[in-house]
Amino acid sequence: MNASPTVWTYLEVLLLVALVPAIVGFVIVLAERRIMGFMQARLGPNRVGPQGTLQGLADLVKLVTKEDVTPARAEKAVHFLAPVLAVIPGLTALAVVPFGPPVRVGRTLVPLWVADINIGLLFLLAITSIGVYGIILGGWSSNNKYSLLGGLRSAAQLVSYEVPMGLALVSVLLMSRSLSLVEIVRRQEAIHLWFVFPGLVAFFIYFVSGVAETNRNPFDLPEAESELVSGFNTEYSGVKFAFFFLGEYTAMIIISCVAVTVFFGGWLAPFSGTPALRFLSLLPPAFWFLAKVGFFLFCYIWFRSTFPRYRFDQLMALGWKWLIPIALGNILVIAFAILLFPGRTTGLVGLSWIFGGMFVLMFLLSKLRQKLARRDRLAAVPRSQEA
């Protein structure tokens, strides 16, 4: 592939930096509030504009016109810097995400990514973990006990969940044999197998850690609006608060983008190797990418409106006692599957069937358990109380 023309790269950077905050403000926040409303049997915001579509504008006006308060005894410089630190890493990380295969414009081939660097995944992990500093420093510089507690919680949480997340991605690296996100997608295209199938366990661990990494429910301990007076961002208002908000949502987008690229074949149409489903490739690849990302963002919202918040020790127990050992075991299993059939994908396909079978078995088991529990409940009712 020839090097992309610099002009296009600049344009893409501009587009990303301009579009992502706008999409966050106008689409994701509204979608979150409305979907959460629906799931709670209410309507959600629907007053500003048709079906509430202009709610983002109203929020923007409100946030921008608010007084920008800095607490008197705060660490002023850090207090100012923290929200910036929360946003910039997320936007930077978007640089390596491939939104689609190169597009031909005139005579030049324009890639739909800003940069395809050979350590893409590593770069992503490194850059996104800088976002933690924004939260910790924001909590510390506010000179407020609750904010500091929120910051401390997030430090422990994010450091803990980096580990299972990294380990889950390692098992994918074994299959893709490359850290470049573009290469990972091309590899999935070549072997006609999304990595989610052999890496079902890895994907599960990755997504759980991803939810924890972005401080979203049910792992939103740093924010914990009901316990910590919204935690690290208590002392923030106006545009600075909006930046923290933006940072959180950009992190969500990044996690979803990586999940799609690494596990769900990036811009590939579903089952692009199957002739019967070839027609799905008629839609542009970028559409498939964005649709998948949208689905994962929906999952974030779904989780938020479903699960109650974890206690701090439960959170740590889940990370260290469950996810890390499972991730390590998973790496071992995948490594064996690759080693047993060197140079062929037989092992990975077999693993897909095994994991799929286990999933079905788990489903049946849980149904059985449900049935047994219902029988126990009925048996526990005394005879006299029965109708």
Place this chain on the structure above:
Amino acid sequence: MALKKWLDKLTLLDLFDGLSVTGRHLFKKKVTIEYPEQKKLPSDRFRGMFRLDEERCIKCTLCAIECPIDIIYIDWHNEKDAAAKSVKVLDRFDVDLKRCMFCQLCEEACPTVPKSIWLTTKTYEMAAYDRNESLYLDIRKLTDWRHAPNVKPFTVVERG
């Protein structure tokens, strides 16, 4: 028991159960009533705004006597009508609505059939900016809501 607990954790049943509940609610009918456009239809025994029928009222003051917080003020005098028959005429029939607790005991006490004073008008839109003016009902306001500008008579609005 330990195995069962372990199995529970492994199968993640609780998580999927929870997700299916919220997932189903996503498509269910919403309970929200969008108030200014849609209005909730109160039940038939809902106790709302007062209404008085001066024709039916026999000026017995039983409602004022029954009122637990004494917010009904009634004054009357005798007059001779055309047939030189003595009739009672109301001087004053006031309800101090701002202290009313809508217990409906006045309506229960009323001996006329149908009741001369009643609360089952289903009207609940009577918020006011000034307590003493708008929420003090004299006979004019009680018999004709056009004199009580803060009272919006209840109208059924179909849910759209």
